[in-house]
Every structure is written in structure tokens, then in C-alpha cells.
Amino acid sequence: MINNLCQKAFETAKEKGWHDQEVETGTLLALIHSEVSEALEADRNGDSENFTEELADVCIRIFDLCGSKGIDLEKAILQKMERNKKRPYRHGGKAY
Numbered sequence: 001m002i003n004n005l006c007q008k009a010f011e012t013a014k015e016k017g018w019h020d021q022e023v024e025t026g027t028l029l030a031l032i033h034s035e036v037s038e039a040l041e042a043d044r045n046g047d048s049e050n051f052t053e054e055l056a057d058v059c060i061r062i063f064d065l066c067g068s069k070g071i072d073l074e075k076a077i078l079q080k081m082e083r084n085k086k087r088p089y090r091h092g093g094k095a096y
Helices: 002-015 025-044 048-069 073-085
Strands: none
Touching (some): 002 048, 002 073
16 A cells, blocks of 8 residues: 555656656655654644644655655565564663
8 A cells, every 4th residue: 555655646746747857866855854844843833734734745755755766665664663573672772
């Protein structure tokens, strides 16, 4: 299902002209980051509706990136979740 969303996000972006020219990965990552920043701002403002919409935008940007590069995001997520299960409690000594 996730890979289907990646393909749909990429196709929509392509149809709307966002892939008429090659876009470097750094630019696509910066666009993802900008959506995360917008979600943070919405959360700080107590705007839960916009917060949710911005989180959707984060996912759409990630899906578009994966769709454009043929990345099997669903497989990568499942593999990473399994790897995370095997990590020690609060690994790395990080506060959060």
C-alpha cells in the first residue's frame, strides 16, 4: 500500500509539472524539511487541523521522492522497524 501511495504522489507531482526538469535530491529533502517546519509551527500555534495537514504534506513529499527514485519504501520501513525491535532500551544514551 505504501509503495502505491509513493507512485500516486509521484504521478500527481509529475502531472502538475514538478518533475519537468530533474530535481536534485537535496532540494527534495529541503522541501520535506520545510513541511516538517510548517507542522512544527502549526503545533506551536495549537492549530491541530493544520498540523495534521502538514504531516500529510511531509508524507506526500517523502512518497514523491521515493516514487521518483523507485525506492521500495514499504520494504525499507518494515526492515527498519524489525531492526529497531532488536535495539537495546533507549539505545545510544540519547535523552529522546
